[in-house]
Amino acid sequence: MQKADNLKEYRKELQESLDNEFLRTTLDNFAVAYKAGRANAFKGMDVRSLIDDIACSKDAAGENFEALYKEFKENAEAAGIHVHFAKTGDEANQIIAQIAKDSDCKKIVKSKSMTAEETLLNHDLEDAGLEVTETDLGEWIIQLRHEGPSHMVMPAIHLSRYQVGDLFTEVTGSKQDAEIEKLVKVARRELRQKYVEADMGITGANFAVAETGGIGLVTNEGNARLVSTLPRVHVALMGIDKLLPNLHDALRILKALPRNATGQQITSYVTWITGANECLSAEDGKKEIHYVILDNGRSELLKDSLFSQVNRCVRCGACANVCPVYRLVGGHKMGHIYIGAIGLILTYFFHGKDKAKNLVQNCINCEACKDVCAGGIDLPRLIKEIHARIQDEDGHPLPSVLLSKVLRNRKLFHTLLRTAKWGQKPVAEKDGFIRHLPMIFSKEHSFRALPTIAEKPFRDWWKDNRPEVKKPKLRVALFSGCVQDFVYPEQMQAAVELFAANNVSMEYPMEQSCCGLPVQMMGEMEASRDVAKQNLRAFEPDAYDYIITLCASCAAHLKHNYPKLVMDRPALKYRADAFADKIIDYSSFVNDVLKVKKVDFNESKEKATYHAPCHLCRGLEVHDAPRQLIEKGGMEYVECAEEEVCCGFGGTFSMKFPELSAELLNKKLTNVEETGATTLLTDCPGCIMQLRGGLKTRGSKIKVRHVSEVLADNSKKK
Amino acid sequence: MSSKDTLYQTFVEKAELVSAFVTNIDSEEAAVDYVINLCDKKEACQLLASGCEADLSEKAETLCDAKQTKVIAAPGLKSDLYETLAAKSKKSGFDCIDSGMRKHLAGIDIGFTIAEYGIADTGTMMVDCPSEELRLATMVSEYHVCVVPKSKIRANTYGVEKMMLTRMKKTPNYLAFITGASRTADIERVLALGVHGPLELHILILEDQ
Ligand code: SF4
Ligand code: SF4
Numbered sequence: 035m036q037k038a039d040n041l042k043e044y045r046k047e048l049q050e051s052l053d054n055e056f057l058r059t060t061l062d063n064f065a066v067a068y069k070a071g072r073a074n075a076f077k078g079m080d081v082r083s084l085i086d087d088i089a090c091s092k093d094a095a096g097e098n099f100e101a102l103y104k105e106f107k108e109n110a111e112a113a114g115i116h117v118h119f120a121k122t123g124d125e126a127n128q129i130i131a132q133i134a135k136d137s138d139c140k141k142i143v144k145s146k147s148m149t150a151e152e153t154l155l156n157h158d159l160e161d162a163g164l165e166v167t168e169t170d171l172g173e174w175i176i177q178l179r180h181e182g183p184s185h186m187v188m189p190a191i192h193l194s195r196y197q198v199g200d201l202f203t204e205v206t207g208s209k210q211d212a213e214i215e216k217l218v219k220v221a222r223r224e225l226r227q228k229y230v231e232a233d234m235g236i237t238g239a240n241f242a243v244a245e246t247g248g249i250g251l252v253t254n255e256g257n258a259r260l261v262s263t264l265p266r267v268h269v270a271l272m273g274i275d276k277l278l279p280n281l282h283d284a285l286r287i288l289k290a291l292p293r294n295a296t297g298q299q300i301t302s303y304v305t306w307i308t309g310a311n312e313c314l315s316a317e318d319g320k321k322e323i324h325y326v327i328l329d330n331g332r333s334e335l336l337k338d339s340l341f342s343q344v345n346r347c348v349r350c351g352a353c354a355n356v357c358p359v360y361r362l363v364g365g366h367k368m369g370h371i372y373i374g375a376i377g378l379i380l381t382y383f384f385h386g387k388d389k390a391k392n393l394v395q396n397c398i399n400c401e402a403c404k405d406v407c408a409g410g411i412d413l414p415r416l417i418k419e420i421h422a423r424i425q426d427e428d429g430h431p432l433p434s435v436l437l438s439k440v441l442r443n444r445k446l447f448h449t450l451l452r453t454a455k456w457g458q459k460p461v462a463e464k465d466g467f468i469r470h471l472p473m474i475f476s477k478e479h480s481f482r483a484l485p486t487i488a489e490k491p492f493r494d495w496w497k498d499n500r501p502e503v504k505k506p507k508l509r510v511a512l513f514s515g516c517v518q519d520f521v522y523p524e525q526m527q528a529a530v531e532l533f534a535a536n537n538v539s540m541e542y543p544m545e546q547s548c549c550g551l552p553v554q555m556m557g558e559m560e561a562s563r564d565v566a567k568q569n570l571r572a573f574e575p576d577a578y579d580y581i582i583t584l585c586a587s588c589a590a591h592l593k594h595n596y597p598k599l600v601m602d603r604p605a606l607k608y609r610a611d612a613f614a615d616k617i618i619d620y621s622s623f624v625n626d627v628l629k630v631k632k633v634d635f636n637e638s639k640e641k642a643t644y645h646a647p648c649h650l651c652r653g654l655e656v657h658d659a660p661r662q663l664i665e666k667g668g669m670e671y672v673e674c675a676e677e678e679v680c681c682g683f684g685g686t687f688s689m690k691f692p693e694l695s696a697e698l699l700n701k702k703l704t705n706v707e708e709t710g711a712t713t714l715l716t717d718c719p720g721c722i723m724q725l726r727g728g729l730k731t732r733g734s735k736i737k738v739r740h741v742s743e744v745l746a747d748n749s750k751k752k
Numbered sequence: 753m754s755s756k757d758t759l760y761q762t763f764v765e766k767a768e769l770v771s772a773f774v775t776n777i778d779s780e781e782a783a784v785d786y787v788i789n790l791c792d793k794k795e796a797c798q799l800l801a802s803g804c805e806a807d808l809s810e811k812a813e814t815l816c817d818a819k820q821t822k823v824i825a826a827p828g829l830k831s832d833l834y835e836t837l838a839a840k841s842k843k844s845g846f847d848c849i850d851s852g853m854r855k856h857l858a859g860i861d862i863g864f865t866i867a868e869y870g871i872a873d874t875g876t877m878m879v880d881c882p883s884e885e886l887r888l889a890t891m892v893s894e895y896h897v898c899v900v901p902k903s904k905i906r907a908n909t910y911g912v913e914k915m916m917l918t919r920m921k922k923t924p925n926y927l928a929f930i931t932g933a934s935r936t937a938d939i940e941r942v943l944a945l946g947v948h949g950p951l952e953l954h955i956l957i958l959e960d961q
Contacts, residue, residue, distance in 0.1 A: 060940065060941070063941075064941055067941075112923075113923035113924060114923070114924065169948065170938070171936045171938040171939070171947055172936075172938035172939075175938070175939075188937065188938060188941065189938070190938050190939065191938075191941065193939070193940075194940060195939055195940050195942075198939050214939045214940065214942045214944055215944055217939060218936060218939070218944040218946070218947050219946070221947065222946065222947055222948060225948065226857065226858065226859070226892075226948075229857070230857050245917075246917070246920045246921065247923075248920055248923075248925070254934070254935050254936060254937075255934055255935070255936050255947045255948045255949070256891060256934040256947070256948040256949030256950075257947075257948045259887070259891050259928065259949070260891055260892075260948055260949075263884065263887055263888065263891065263926075264857070281913055281916060281917055281920070282910070282913060285909045285910060285913060288909065289909075296937070298770075299766065299769075299770075299873070299874045299875075299931075300874040300876060300929065300931050301931070302770070302930070302931050302932050302933065302934055302935050302949070303928060303929065303930060303931075303934075303949070304928065304929040305926070305927075305928050305929075306916065306920065306925070306926070306927040306928070307925075307926055308920040308923050308924060308925040308926075308927075309923030309924030309925060310923075310924050311882060311884070311924045311925075311926050312882060312883060312884045312924065313884060314854060314884050314885075315854065320924075
């Protein structure tokens with residue numbers, strides 16, 4: 035659970051996780067195995083359209099939840115079930131405690147339910163004098179340790195077999211070895227008597243099917259079946275997000291849920307309970323069943339045009355499985371009760387601003403979660419939006435206020451950058467790096483060297499060197515972004531050279547400025563919107579065939595976020611759509627539009643590997659173009675392990691969480707070094723800054739370059 | 753290959769992928785023989801990999817001690833088939849029961865049931881068990897032996913949707929998809945079978961007459 039009061043304390047907590055060797059290794063192994071397992075489970079299926087269908091049906095169910103609830107309740111009651119509605123978590127807990135009292139229950143067995151975790155049900159039941167036993171192995175373990183879950187599907191993933199062995203020794207009062215098979219059998223036999231003694235069973239529900247008034251439970255261990263069969267009273271606690279119109283919708287989700295959660299085609303057991311079932315230990319031979327349907331802020335969420343998509347979540351946990359930050363720090367530090375990407379969002383809505391305010395900053399915006407989500411939820415966008423909302427409520431921290439002030443005023447911003455060039459003189463070295471970190475950076479930032487500001491920004495170079503293309507076959511506009519304009523102009527120059535040689539005429543609108551992503555990352559939505567407007571005005575989308583940017587982050591931001599940022603201004607929105615349509619990244623343009631060929635380049639035969647920027651591979655879904663270009667450009671491409679995993683830059687993220695950024699970078703560079711390549715190529719100046727700075731600190735000889743640079747070097751057409 | 757054969761093959765392949773044991777049989781009597789045989793080979797109350805020697809708390813021990821002879825539970829069978837099974841069990845020295853499962857919660861050796869349908873794309877058995885006895889037989893047994901007629905194998909869950917709905921509308925109903933043995937990966941993500949339910953699932957595919 036999240037306890038830190040401020041960012042500083044939170045960072046201290048994060049450091050504890052980073053120092054936990056066992057946790058790190060487990061999560062690493064898991065991340066790699068999960069990806070392969072998932073791909074295998076979905077093999078031959080059209081995953082995209084399955085996810086789209088789920089999103090559609092869940093959206094419809096969310097819009098319709100009142101009618102669905104009514105139908106569900108009617109059908110359930112007709113089949114002898116008691117249905118309750120709880121507005122808040124406390125109310126749900128009270129209802130359940132009351133049921134226990136009324137039916138004279140003393141001992142309760144529970145099968146895993148995230149909703150019960152959300153309401154902290156166990157506390158309230160125990161306060162009411164009831165004995166509660168979790169029966170899901172992982173849940174039982176963490177219950178015995180008085181902890182919260184660290185993963186939605188594998189709640190005890192943070193513990194080693196030795197820790198579990200010690201724990202079980204304590205519980206059984208006799209020595210247990212740390213052999214997993216045996217520990218599982220100990221749990222089997224210890225828990226069996228709990229089922230026998232219990233008079234109430236509590237489960238969650240994965241599906242609440244309105245047309246039948248029944249529920250569906252998805253489990254591997256089979257404990258939900260025992261919990262819902264043996265005790266004479268059964269209570270199922272579920273959020274209104276579980277309501278579905280019909281069985282078909284549930285079966286469709288079932289296609290994705292286990293595959294996305296653990297890479298299984300289906301779980302061992304899927305149980306469908308409809309009506310008050312036979313129960314031979316009850317006086318009338320019928321089980322007493324109660325459904326408690328929980329709102330706890332969900333209906334409010336459904337009214338929000340942006341956040342209503344949260345209702346699509348099927349609690350598969352995949353967003354944590356792929357999150358590079360979760361992989362470093364685990365669930366106790368990346369969530370409150372719900373963990374991972376969805377956890378950051380749900381924490382805000384279910385557990386409040388104070389619990390969420392530090393957590394929401396711990397997202398690097400790599401989009402891995404969005405890419406994998408079974409409901410197609412735009413998780414990173416929602417996380418940023420919450421960050422912004424919290425700042426609007428709590429006041430904005432000074433650095434982000436300053437940055438937004440500066441970025442809103444292009445002239446001021448550019449003047450500052452030009453001044454910085456003079457300011458850095460005493461610390462700048464010839465190799466393009468700053469020798470000593472300026473005072474504002476503390477020691478934690480020394481994991482990578484920082485580049486100096488270029489002698490001459492691209493915009494000045496352009497004024498003097500703009501090429502004239504006589505018979506252009508295409509007209510394009512260039513968007514440089516601030517890093518390539520002021521730090522790495524040579525990347526833009528290389529592109530200009532190649533474009534001119536291929537008869538592409540170019541414009542570089544001088545009024546363009548930073549794309550605005552950094553301020554958006556800091557939760558400064560207003561500033562982000564203002565910067566977007568500036569850039570939209572600077573470009574005349576109809577005048578070009580394409581607008582090209584060599585920065586993957588800019589490209590994704592311009593393409594996907596600009597139209598959303600100006601949504602409420604119809605005229606601008608129209609322009610933003612046209613603008614977004616024309617945006618293309620460098621590699622796609624050169625490979626897919628210009629269609630350059632291998633014969634156009636000299637062969638250098640150098641071994642090159644690739645780092646796929648998050649905003650290129652996931653943000654723009656570009657995968658093949660850069661790799662093909664490396665081969666066409668005369669180099670030998672060697673694949674790197676985890677090529678599409680974030681390098682840890684994340685713009686301002688690396689300033690806020692240098693320890694995490696350093697670890698991500700570390701992993702990336704180790705993978706890169708293992709390829710034996712002498713050159714590392716990528717498509718984003720931010721990634722280049724991170725990778726180059728890290729390699730420099732490591733003392734490595736590997737060169738980091740933008741794809742545009744090697745293509746210009748090897749091009750035969752000059 | 754006929755589509756029926758493809759379905760059958762997919763079913764077997766997928767079921768074996770989740771470590772189910774699949775066998776073809778040509779009559780119901782063969783199923784009975786399979787169960788007797790399996791029970792015979794099996795150690796009594798054998799918690800594989802950790803036998804009764806594993807130390808437990810007192811209460812758990814007591815529950816375990818409640819069980820002495822090998823028990824086969826087969827609630828819900830047609831009476832003539834049940835009688836055949838009961839007779840053969842007696843001859844081999846096993847208890848055979850079709851009710852009173854609650855007296856055997858420490859565990860029975862084999863639960864013997866018939867599935868309504870098989871689902872090919874995941875190797876799943878669809879077992880309809882509104883009767884508590886039948887339900888428990890599939891839960892507290894160490895081995896679950898489950899028969900499905902070959903003609904009842906469907907491509908995917910959508911193929912059994914209508915049948916499910918018909919059953920669900922005759923409330924109360926309790927219906928299960930069972931795929932492989934009970935499993936967990938909660939400790940260090942290492943797969944372990946039989947955490948609460950059966951340690952093994954044996955599927956017998958009955959040739960159509
Ligand atoms: S965007 Fe990346 S860092 Fe942020 S929550 Fe999603 S996966 Fe994690
Ligand atoms: S947000 Fe998406 S990926 Fe995360 S748990 Fe929910 S459905 Fe799964």
